[in-house]
Amino acid sequence: MSSSEIWIAFYTILRREIRRFMRIWPQTLLPPAITMTLYFAIFGNLIGSRIGEMDGFSYMQFIVPGLIMMSVITNSYSNVASSFFSAKFQHSVQELLVSPTPNWVVLTGYVLGGVARGLCVGATVTVLSLFFTHLHLHNLFLTILIVLLTSVMFALGGFVNALFARNFDDVSIVPTFILTPLTYLGGVFYSISLLPDVWQGISMLNPVLYMVNAFRYGILGVSDIDVTWALVIICAFIICLFYIGLTLLNRGRGIRS
Amino acid sequence: MAYAIEIKDLKKRYGNGFEALKGINLNVEQGDFFALLGPNGAGKSTTIGILCSLVNKSSGSVSIFGVDIDKDFPGAKRYLGVVPQEFNFNVFETVFNVVVTQAGFYGIPTHVAEERAEKYLKKLDLWDKKDTQSRMLSGGMKRRLMIARALIHEPKVLILDEPTAGVDIELRRSMWEFIKELNEQGTTIILTTHYLEEAEQLCRNIAIINSGEIVENTSVKALLKTLSSETFVLDLDETIGEVKLDGYEIRLVGDGSSIEVSVMKGQNLNDVFAYLNDQNAKVVSMRNKSNRLEELFVKLIKGSK
Numbered sequence: 001m002s003s004s005e006i007w008i009a010f011y012t013i014l015r016r017e018i019r020r021f022m023r024i025w026p027q028t029l030l031p032p033a034i035t036m037t038l039y040f041a042i043f044g045n046l047i048g049s050r051i052g053e054m055d056g057f058s059y060m061q062f063i064v065p066g067l068i069m070m071s072v073i074t075n076s077y078s079n080v081a082s083s084f085f086s087a088k089f090q091h092s093v094q095e096l097l098v099s100p101t102p103n104w105v106v107l108t109g110y111v112l113g114g115v116a117r118g119l120c121v122g123a124t125v126t127v128l129s130l131f132f133t134h135l136h137l138h139n140l141f142l143t144i145l146i147v148l149l150t151s152v153m154f155a156l157g158g159f160v161n162a163l164f165a166r167n168f169d170d171v172s173i174v175p176t177f178i179l180t181p182l183t184y185l186g187g188v189f190y191s192i193s194l195l196p197d198v199w200q201g202i203s204m205l206n207p208v209l210y211m212v213n214a215f216r217y218g219i220l221g222v223s224d225i226d227v228t229w230a231l232v233i234i235c236a237f238i239i240c241l242f243y244i245g246l247t248l249l250n251r252g253r254g255i256r257s
Numbered sequence: 258m259a260y261a262i263e264i265k266d267l268k269k270r271y272g273n274g275f276e277a278l279k280g281i282n283l284n285v286e287q288g289d290f291f292a293l294l295g296p297n298g299a300g301k302s303t304t305i306g307i308l309c310s311l312v313n314k315s316s317g318s319v320s321i322f323g324v325d326i327d328k329d330f331p332g333a334k335r336y337l338g339v340v341p342q343e344f345n346f347n348v349f350e351t352v353f354n355v356v357v358t359q360a361g362f363y364g365i366p367t368h369v370a371e372e373r374a375e376k377y378l379k380k381l382d383l384w385d386k387k388d389t390q391s392r393m394l395s396g397g398m399k400r401r402l403m404i405a406r407a408l409i410h411e412p413k414v415l416i417l418d419e420p421t422a423g424v425d426i427e428l429r430r431s432m433w434e435f436i437k438e439l440n441e442q443g444t445t446i447i448l449t450t451h452y453l454e455e456a457e458q459l460c461r462n463i464a465i466i467n468s469g470e471i472v473e474n475t476s477v478k479a480l481l482k483t484l485s486s487e488t489f490v491l492d493l494d495e496t497i498g499e500v501k502l503d504g505y506e507i508r509l510v511g512d513g514s515s516i517e518v519s520v521m522k523g524q525n526l527n528d529v530f531a532y533l534n535d536q537n538a539k540v541v542s543m544r545n546k547s548n549r550l551e552e553l554f555v556k557l558i559k560g561s562k
Contacts, residue, residue, distance in 0.1 A: 001331060005364020016350075023349070062262025077392035091345035095406075098309045098339050100331035257271060257312045 009101040010109050017113025021079055021120075028090070029121060032071045036125045039067050040132040043189065055191055055222040060133040064126075065216040066188030069150065071125045073183060073208065076151040078175060080110050080158035085171050088162065093255055103249040107159060107242070109125055112248055114155030115148065116187030122147060142227065144196045145220030149234045150211045154179075156241035163245070163254045182208045187216075205234055259323030261287045261336075261445040262308065267317035269303050269469075277303040279469040280317065285462070287322075287413075290437075290446045292456035292477070295466035301449045302342065304466070307416055309339045322413060335363070338412030340403045342419045348392035352383055355391050356406050363410040370409065377405040377428055380435060383412050397428045404432070414445045421452060433459060453551045457481075467558050486521045488546035491529075494539040502532045517546060 001009065021028040040060065048059030055062060085094040096106055129135065137143060157174075166169045186208030192200050203209055204225070214230035217223035248254075262285040264359040269278040278300045285291045295301050307319060319326045321333040332429045346355045353374055360370030378384045381401040386394060386533060391402060400420060407415060417436070421429045437459065450456055456463065456477070458501030463480060473480065496513035506519040506527065518529050533540060 001364050008364045008366060009362050010360055016358055020349075087347070090348060091315055091341075091343060092347040094341065094345045095347075095359055096362055097311055098334060098337070099359070100334045100364075101362045102331065108295075195358070252313055257306065 006105055010105045013109025016148050020083060021117045028117060032075060032121045033124050033128060036067055036071055037128050040129060043106055044132055053111035057220055063189055064129045065219045066212045068122050069126050069212050069215045070183050070188050072118040072122040072151050073122040073154045076114040076187055077158040078154045079117040080193040081161045081171050083163050084110055084159055084162035088255060095179050104246055107245050107249055110159055111152060111155040114158055115151040118151035137219060138221035139218045146214045146218055153234055153237045156245055159245050160241060163248045170206060187212045187224060260284045261321040261322060265318045268315045270315045277469050281471050283464055285447060288443055288445055289462055290440050290460045291458035292463045292539045293447060293449045294456060300469045301466055305416055309337055336413045338407035338415045339514050340407045340417045340420050344399050346391055350391055351388050352391055352402055353387040356409050359406045360409045365410060373409050377408050381405050397424045400424055416447045418449050453554055465557050471558050486519050488517055488519045490544050490546050491516050491540050492542045494541050
């Protein structure tokens with residue numbers, strides 16, 4: 001395919017993905033907005049007012065970056081996982097397989113569809129958080145870079161999950177049993193400096209901790225970890241997951257007999 | 258001139274050890290109307306799946322218009338349009354979007370895609386349904402939608418896998434008129450069907466596949482010539498008693514208002530008509546007892562077992 005044809009194919013996939021999650025907005029955009037509003041109201045306002053400051057910020061201000069990141073992570077992941085698995089399930093993925101669209105374009109299109117939903121939800125949650133607290137931006141470039149890279153990484157994860165999934169249970173296993181615990185234990189609600197040394201060490205093995213802290217650094221200017229490390233780890237994950245996703249796609253894992 | 262489809266020693270063994278294709282060789286000429294027939298599980302869908310990249314082959318080679326799929330599969334795919342057996346479009350998309358989106362996967366600009374979508378949806382009587390979610394269509398409409406979608410990049414080869422299954426007679430006829438028109442314009446058509454009279458009426462060449470092997474590959478005409486006998490049913494204006502004609506096998510049907518005549522190779526019906534004329538029996542209508550191709554098909558499949 002020529003570069004202009006590749007661009008059309010990519011744009012077609014991306015447009016279809018965005019149209020999909022916009023069409024079913026009560027399932028895709030509304031729930032995270034409601035959930036996060038409840039988090040802000042209960043944890044930030046009611047309980048947070050009794051907790052006091054954390055790292056020099058009110059508890060509400062402290063948890064907002066983590067909650068934004070949490071919604072970006074889960075939505076980027078689940079968008080690609082559910083969309084690609086549904087296409088597999090109803091065989092509409094064959095529309096792409098019979099076409100000359102290169103596999104890397106298929107992968108990139110789906111991933112950026114997931115990123116689009118992650119960013120949409122992230123922006124919605126950010127706007128909602130402003131009803132509860134004020135945020136100042138410490139480093140705009142870093143904030144945008146981290147949120148973009150994180151959503152790319154988890155969208156890639158969702159794609160690999162969808163390739164392996166054989167039924168709808170397989171699509172929900174990873175978010176429920178891996179993603180949610182990692183996110184909750186990834187410093188969304190607390191600074192790891194509050195933990196005993198052993199648990200601090202164990203927490204350092206959690207990749208979500210790096211993303212949440214790097215994002216928090218971009219907004220508040222405080223972090224438990226070195227932001228450079230966060231960028232290195234996220235980029236390493238992206239490269240690995242892209243390679244795995246593309247290799248599986250080329251082999252036809254879960255989509256060709 | 259390159260073949261539209263050239264298959265050499267194509268083998269497919271699935272993960273569970275089942276050998277679906279045992280080294281088939283098949284050539285389809287450009288512009289042909291070709292039938293690929295076989296019983297369920299014979300290897301038809303596997304062959305088509307390999308052609309359009311839904312199934313990975315185990316070994317062998319496949320070329321589409323001279324383009325080897327191992328060397329340039331995307332290039333080969335451009336020549337191919339596929340209408341699969343099962344509905345495989347996004348059921349929540351509108352009819353128009355299903356077709357235009359497919360064009361996008363071939364790198365066709367939106368304005369061209371929209372013009373073509375209008376052309377093919379109108380040809381297939383789906384234009385008034387363009388804004389309807391595709392899940393709301395009837396079975397026949399869904400089939401026509403898949404044909405419109407397969408044609409959106411104007412392929413040189415159109416593969417139709419059981420396209421008329423579950424489609425009513427009137428619709429089936431109009432669908433075949435349209436497919437014949439496409440073939441006359443130069444599109445190579447490859448058809449699999451269980452309606453053998455369709456294959457007999459439409460196709461010029463034929464391959465019969467059974468248990469992963471090609472058991473016959475010839476022209477429809479040549480194949481029909483190999484029929485050793487044909488059975489006709491003759492309806493008479495009045496009942497008739499005993500019928501005896503030397504050299505012919507004739508049976509009374511029901512109360513004797515119809516007879517079945519088996520005509521061997523070298524025999525003709527004139528003798529039968531002359532005999533009936535002598536008996537003052539008038540023939541009011543005549544038909545084949547069963548489809549000729551069907552008889553051969555059953556014979557070939559049984560013979561290959």
